[in-house]
Amino acid sequence: MNTTSKVAKPTKIKNRLPYLFTLPVTLAVFALLIYPTVFVFYLSFHSSLAGIDNLEFVGLKNFLFMFQSPTFWVTLKNTLLFTLGAVTIPFLLGLLIAYLLHIIQKGVAFFRVVFILPLAVAPVVTALTWNMILNPLYGVANYFLKLMHIPGLQWAAHSNTALLSVILIEVWQWVPFMILILYAGFQMIPEEPLEAAMIDGASGWQGFFYITLPLLKSTIIIAIIFRLMDAFKSFDIIYSVTKGGPAYATYTMVIGAYQESFPFHSLEKGAVLGIVMLVIAFIGSKQALKFLPK
Known part of the structure; x- marks a missing residue:
């Protein structure tokens, strides 16, 4: 026992x-x-007007107030436009450069080091550096434009170009991410299907679109999902360059959640924006995962 x-x-x-x-x-x-x-x-579901220790239950009032606010729809539009640009442009450039590296196969080790450098730089440092480059008065960008007899732009200082400016900075930072992932995907593709297609008379473009891209589908979807999640919640670059301005031109949902929660001391409104972002991210990720092969 x-x-x-x-x-x-x-x-x-x-x-x-x-x-x-x-x-x-x-x-x-x-x-x-x-x-x-x-x-x-x-x-x-509460109001924090009396302080965080004296929350008052208000039900769906915060959600109704947000959906009736014109600012919310501006933030939603800016978020979607920023995410679209910060995902589509890096993906297309990354796909092109990765494919060229895959074909040429020369100097790949050197380019890997060069392309990974932007990823090694902190987003805040990237934003501040590009803020100086895009400065309307003494920035390098306008200097080169003037050399080509093109009028300088206001870049992040004007509401018409501010969103484009922060997208440009985001693209510079994250194109290398797409290059590295997609290049690894190209390296894993077997050569036999493409060689068989070439023997049957397929052109290089036909082989790329009908054989290479379908075989690269899983890698592309995974890369896009990662980039979508990161771009959707991007804060560092936008806040460091424009702080959501000018005139709400770059006022995205994550910037709105921060501003409402801390500078404006309206924690419940920041919480509502955070929940909406969570729901959108969940639905978007779930839909994107459906494209992965079973």
Whole structure:
């Protein structure tokens, strides 16, 4: 009887060891992810006018106020336009450059180092550097435009070009990400299907569009999903360059959530914007995952 209990006790301890080892990670996830998320949902149904310690339940009033606000629709439009530009342009440029590197196969090691440099720079540093480059008065960008007898632009200082300016900075930072992922995808594609197509008389463009791209589909979707998630919540570059201005030209949802929560001390409005972003990101990711091959 005693021998059985002695054997059973170490076995129970051994079975519980995995849970004990994962306990610190579980507590960290709860503290940094689960609890804040639950609290944001709780906060969105309350008013914080009397302070965070005296929340007043208001139901869906915060959501109705947000959807009736013209500023919300401006932030939504800016967010979608920024995300579209910050995903589409890096993807197309990355696909083109990765394909050229795949075909040429010369100097790839050198270009890998060159292309990875923008990724190694902190977004805030990137934003401040480009802010000087795009400065309307003494920036390098306008200097070269004037050399070509093209009038200088206001770039981030004008509402017509501010969104384009921050998209340009985002593109510079993240084209290398697309290049590295897509180049790795090109390297994994077997050569036999393309060689067979060439023997049958297919042109280079036909081989690329009908054989290479379909075989690269999974890599493309994964790269786009990662870029979508990052661009949708981009904050550093936009805030460092324009702070959402001028005249709400770059006022995206994440900028709005920050401004409402901290400078304006309206935590419930920031929480509502965060929830809307979470819902949009969830729906978008779920739809994008459907394109992955089973």
